[in-house]
Amino acid sequence: MPRAAANGIELEYDTFGSPAHPALLLIMGLGTQMTAWDPRFCGKLAERGFHVIRFDNRDIGLSTQFDGLPEPDLVAILGGDRGCVPYMLADMADDAAGLLDTLEVDRAHVVGASMGGMIAQELAIRHGERVLSLCSIMSTSGNRDVGYPTQEAMAALMAPRGADREQAISRAVQVQRIIGSGAPQYAVSDEVRYERAAAAYDRAYRPDGGIRQLAAIAASPDRTEALGALKLPVLVMHGDQDPLVDVSGGRATAAAVPGAELRIFPGMGHDLPEPLWNEFVEAISRNAARAAR
Incomplete structure (x- = not known):
């Protein structure tokens, strides 16, 4: 996969579909x-006529790591002390804008999941001229009164990292058991969860980066007021059984x-x-078409 210089760092990315099509x-x-x-x-998505771009955010996967920085104190951050925060969601949004610059993409449809939805919102707020349409999936507005996790989900997220490959993979499987869709029609076997976790571990295991990203979420301000100024098609998608980001976060974002x-x-x-992919693709495509109109 290629790497691109963006916002002073390097981002690993790849693409699907024709570059002649609108970027997503x-x-x-x-x-x-x-x-x-x-x-x-x-x-x-590419079959629906998009040039699809996916990338590793900073501090994860094969993009630039920030391992030389001190580990952030999440308790202090939640108490209002941001002195130990290595970067904010706004910086990660600027990374995404920098990637579009390097790829010579003037404007793109943007889809973000979870923290990616927060980054996508920031991208639309900070670089509105670059965003044709926005889709925020299982995310939230930054208002601390909505989008909260269950105690079980937060405990799973903050559980000690694995000491070796097998422990790390087992932990990832357990997290997905807790936060993933529990409805029978969306059931995923532990074998599939294991395969996904093993592939992710073998590609790049960067648990410290996840802590720094969590600090960015905790330290970043409420986006509600800024979201109210957006003038572009916005689609918000959320599950009603989301234990990590309560559905109230999606409702607040849309509101x-x-x-x-x-x-x-x-x-x-x-x-x-996977059973919802066709519905997701249809909804994203329809939202993008609103931009064209």
């Missing part, structure tokens, strides 16, 4: 590599943006269930 930028979530955007899902469309998926947790 996919932004993944906390501690999660771009490979979590399944190539088959990316292919479905903040005039004219935003809200899609709530019954039984969906904090993942992208």
Whole structure:
């Protein structure tokens, strides 16, 4: 996969579809590599006439790491002390804008999942002229009163990292059991979870980067007011059984943006269930078409 200079760092990325088609930028979530955007899902978007771009956020996967920085104190950050925060969501949004610069993409449709939805919102707020349409999936507005995790989900997220490959993979499987969709129609076997976790581990294991990304989320301000000033097509998608980012986060995001469309998926947790891919692609394509109109 290629790398691109962006905002003073390097981002690993790849693409699907023809560069002659409108660009669609996919932004993944906390501690999660771009490979979590399944190539088959990316292919479905490309078949709908998009030039799909996915990339590793800073501090994860094969993009630039910030391992030389001190570990942030999350308790202090939540208490209002941001002195130990290595970067903010705004910096990560500027990374995405820098990637578009390097790829010579003037404007793009933007889709973000979880933390990626927060980054996508920041990208639209900070670089509105670059964003044709916005889709925020299983994300939130930055208002601390919405989009909260369950105690079980937060405990799973903050559990000690694995001491070796097998422990790290087992931990990842356990996290996905807790935060993923529990509805029978979206069921995923532990074998599939293991294969995904093993592939991610073998590609790049960067647990410290996830802590720094979590600090960026915790330290970044509420986006509600700024979202209200957006003048572009916005689609918000969320599962009603999301234990990591409560559905109230999606509802608040949609409520903040005039004219935003809200899609709530019954039984969906904090993942992208394959049985819903066609619905996701259709909704994203329809939202993008609103920009063309």
